[in-house]
Amino acid sequence: MEPAVRDAGVEGERTSRAPGKRSWDEPLSWLVVGRTPLASHLLLSPASLWVLVLLVSPVTLLTLLSFAKIGAYGRILWSFSLANFGQIMRPAYLWVIGRTLVYAGATALICLLLGFPAAYYVAFAADSKRKHLLLFALMLPFWTSALVAIYCWLIVLGREGLINALMLRLGILSTPFSFLNTPFSVILGLVYFYLPYMVLPLYAALEKIPRTLIEASHDLGAGGLKTFLRVILPLSWPGVASGAILIFVPCLGDFLTAEFLGGPRTYLLGNLIDNQFLAAQNWPLGAALTVLLMGMLMSGLYFYGRVEVEETSRV
Amino acid sequence: MSRRALRIYGVFFYLFLYFPLLVMFAFSFNNASRNVVWRGFTFKWYARLLHDTELLWALATSLKLAVAAAAVASFLGLLASYVLARHRRFRGRGFYAGLFNLPLMIPEIVMGVGLLSFFAKARIPLTFWTLAASHALIALPYTIGTIRGRLLLLKDSRLEEAAMDLGATEWATFLKVTLPLAWPSIVAGALLAFTVSFEDFVTTFFVAGVGVVTMPIKIYSMMKFGVTPEINALAVCLLIFAALALGLNQLSSSGRAIESDAGPA
Numbered sequence: 180m181e182p183a184v185r186d187a188g189v190e191g192e193r194t195s196r197a198p199g200k201r202s203w204d205e206p207l208s209w210l211v212v213g214r215t216p217l218a219s220h221l222l223l224s225p226a227s228l229w230v231l232v233l234l235v236s237p238v239t240l241l242t243l244l245s246f247a248k249i250g251a252y253g254r255i256l257w258s259f260s261l262a263n264f265g266q267i268m269r270p271a272y273l274w275v276i277g278r279t280l281v282y283a284g285a286t287a288l289i290c291l292l293l294g295f296p297a298a299y300y301v302a303f304a305a306d307s308k309r310k311h312l313l314l315f316a317l318m319l320p321f322w323t324s325a326l327v328a329i330y331c332w333l334i335v336l337g338r339e340g341l342i343n344a345l346m347l348r349l350g351i352l353s354t355p356f357s358f359l360n361t362p363f364s365v366i367l368g369l370v371y372f373y374l375p376y377m378v379l380p381l382y383a384a385l386e387k388i389p390r391t392l393i394e395a396s397h398d399l400g401a402g403g404l405k406t407f408l409r410v411i412l413p414l415s416w417p418g419v420a421s422g423a424i425l426i427f428v429p430c431l432g433d434f435l436t437a438e439f440l441g442g443p444r445t446y447l448l449g450n451l452i453d454n455q456f457l458a459a460q461n462w463p464l465g466a467a468l469t470v471l472l473m474g475m476l477m478s479g480l481y482f483y484g485r486v487e488v489e490e491t492s493r494v
Numbered sequence: 495m496s497r498r499a500l501r502i503y504g505v506f507f508y509l510f511l512y513f514p515l516l517v518m519f520a521f522s523f524n525n526a527s528r529n530v531v532w533r534g535f536t537f538k539w540y541a542r543l544l545h546d547t548e549l550l551w552a553l554a555t556s557l558k559l560a561v562a563a564a565a566v567a568s569f570l571g572l573l574a575s576y577v578l579a580r581h582r583r584f585r586g587r588g589f590y591a592g593l594f595n596l597p598l599m600i601p602e603i604v605m606g607v608g609l610l611s612f613f614a615k616a617r618i619p620l621t622f623w624t625l626a627a628s629h630a631l632i633a634l635p636y637t638i639g640t641i642r643g644r645l646l647l648l649k650d651s652r653l654e655e656a657a658m659d660l661g662a663t664e665w666a667t668f669l670k671v672t673l674p675l676a677w678p679s680i681v682a683g684a685l686l687a688f689t690v691s692f693e694d695f696v697t698t699f700f701v702a703g704v705g706v707v708t709m710p711i712k713i714y715s716m717m718k719f720g721v722t723p724e725i726n727a728l729a730v731c732l733l734i735f736a737a738l739a740l741g742l743n744q745l746s747s748s749g750r751a752i753e754s755d756a757g758p759a
Contacts, residue, residue, distance in 0.1 A: 213577060
């Protein structure tokens, strides 16, 4: 074999060209190795163009559209007016926006309360063989379509659903009771679908806590409750924060849950956007609602970022 | 909290997660068309699925779409994750990493209405291919995440350095060491992208043109019509598909370590 021609370069970078290689080895090797920043930008360009064209420019367009006006037959008149945002500030819309914030917050909170003991169980109480299975079982409903998750609850809660059938047969009810179309059914649907988003980051945070730290706390005389409150809970905080943001943000834009498990009385921001774009064909107003959604998303991420910074500066 | 109380809670928690799925599963075999009262065992809803031509068309569309989206997302993801994991640090790396995460952070409804307005403004008609391009966008963070993780592991293993020390050229190292060792993650990423595309509803709902009906869109319109056991049977099939895809993904992405791959064949 040839002698090693490569100097001990930094990060696998070659500084000299090896003589006597087959000709197809040589061209474009600067591109593969990334010898210049240009090579890196060039290789990144297909993926970044994809995102820039199909995501960044549509979002920019939506922002511009939110200042436009609607003409006859849904025609868009480009202008700079705040009329759409003025319309959003009407009580009818404000109610829906407030409801969306409340439902999203409630969903995140309920997911935290239900998910924390579950994540604790998987991280600390389950034996390692079963752990994989439990995590897999947690992710499975999450990987099936949201439609399936919603459909399940339609069968259970509906007027001709399982609970009604059981209660009628047992004589608890004399006429079917509608569990659907209530805040309860919508929040239940949201909690059911978004629960894994809370449990997985919580599990990741709990799993990272060194067992020796917990033992040390016990050795120093702290009881189970004190160890939990003073050691485990503070260390699981990053998991709580990312779980909350992972649930809160998509809940703001969810429209399927309220469409099937709720009704006009429980419609959320996502339903308004859906309605303005597809049924009412008032795209500028829909765009303004979308811009509002993105504003709420960004303030959520901002608070999340601050929590994270605080965490890292404290450690 | 005692261990025992936790165990009991764990059981109830998983019951809550799986109870509705079990109800759906059970009633997919129920020999009654509307009520959830048990009227005997039947396979007829599954048989009916096989004879529903519209549904089979939707399945074919979804499969084609998922293959196209997975192919594009894997190719773009491989290029991008290779640069992010292996090239020397350069200015703007953080910008790219953030950019590729955007499709995960932005709610799907925003992407849906954004793409709809974008295609309308650019006067691009909504076809199968615009939908495939949109699905590739949604799947991109998943392929990048999967492949990049593997490439970073590979960097730690220093197998490429060894190949170069033994006289392999840069291209030979890339083609004979890097690419084969990264292959399981490319497959895992493609599988993930396939699943993401196959199950996507929200973006598809806004961007699919009139003639393009995917499986989730078909389910949506069936659900709008009302609850029927046929949907139960269909949902059970989707659940089994998701379990298989998720299992395969876990096997191919985390099953084998770099070292054992590199062992003598």
